[in-house]
Amino acid sequence: YSRNATDCSILATILLALASSTALAESVNEVSVDAQGPKDCSHMFIPTTDWKVIHPDECIPAGLHIRINFDTGLKEAKLKNPNDDAVDANAAVAIVHQGEDGELKVTNPNEAKPEEKQSLLAEGLGVDDLVHHLTWLEEEVSDIDEGANLMEDSWLRARLVGLLSSHEDAGVRSHAARVFAGAVSNNFNAQRAAVAEVDGILAAVNNETNFQVRKSLAHAVASLVRGNKVAARVFWRHNGFKALKHLYDVSKVDRRVQNKVKELVNDLFDVDMLAEGSEVDEEGLVLMKEGGFCDGSVSDEGITSLCTKAAEVASRKTEL
Structure with missing residues (x-):
């Protein structure tokens, strides 16, 4: 990962469990994601072992792998697989959390508080x-x-x-x-x-x-x-x-x-x-x-x- 990279189409693989800890939720001043999701969302995202697009009206269950296309804004998620060796150590890292409105928020660590x-x-x-x-x-x-x-x-x-x-x-x-x-x-x-x-x-x-x-x-x-x-x-x-x-x-x-x-x-x-x-x-x-x-x-x-x-x-x- 390079902070000077201009190719915004690189998919940033995010290995951050969204239901991590209370400390994580407090550190970003946002609620942590729980299995129920925000009360006002209309659908629950159903994950599989393959990447699926996350739609705006979907709540996100805890503990998924998530990736963001920073060029298109496309958000995808899939179930964690402990035997998945596709993790790229050089993939970009992003800080991801979900707001009370159910929308995923992404922060570049270089710009993070x-x-x-x-x-x-x-x-x-x-x-x-x-x-x-x-x-x-x-x-x-x-x-x-x-x-x-x-x-x-x-x-x-x-x-x-x-x-x-x-x-x-x-x-x-x-x-x-x-x-x-x-x-x-x-x-x-x-x-x-x-x-x-x-x-x-x-x-x-x-x-x-x-x-x-x-x-x-x-x-x-x-x-x-x-x-x-x-x-x-x-x-x-x-x-x-x-x-x-x-x-x-x-x-x-x-x-x-x-x-x-x-x-x-x-x-x-x-x-x-x-x-x-x-x-x-x-x-x-x-x-x-x-x-x-x-x-x-x-x-x-x-x-x-x-x-x-x-x-x-x-x-x-x-x-x-």
Whole structure:
């Protein structure tokens, strides 16, 4: 999906259950769709497994797949099929809700109010809907402004961390971690807001058992702290090195994760600043050593050099 797309005939497949949650209804200031529909509608839409046109006088039952042709205004719906593999991760996402007059209302997420955008990750959405919306968000937040906007929305930020740390589906957790990583990568404003969630990210790192999600979490952590000394300092003061060492230890079957961890530890320190005796970097060295990276289990020339420096710093501080 591209916000610059001009082909309005693209069918926007919408995987949003219209009877989601009360929170969704409140977030868009509209009533949620129930099985009865508005009292003044004359017909009930009868869904099938095939796409059918929704007529203006029809009420919409809960939990359907809906698509809109933005060129013609044609609205269609069909029953959800859990085995339907026709979901296009690149299809456009729209926020759809039904007004009291029974008419479907469509909002482009790029033009949505913050509370409307929150409905994309609303409580009560199914796995398919969440994965679809997260996939769309992952591309969206690659834009610097959109990444910052997401992280500066405290509800969306906390919801995203909740999904990556505790959702029961590993696919949702992995996608949420990738959205987080995409939003904060090389984005100072997004990083500045996201450091408020560092404890949640580290808890996810410590508790995750799925190797694919671990890989996504490693990317999220690296994107948060790389190139941002303030974020790095918050990270290591919240036992970040212990979390990274845990991730390294439990990833022996996946050297890619271990390599990501080693690369990140090296990137956290500025060699020139260490040579000049930077107190910030020296504090990080001590915490890295306390986090277990100098116990001999990590084979890496750069980290070995950092551990030597950490021992010198610790010795000097002891003498003082």
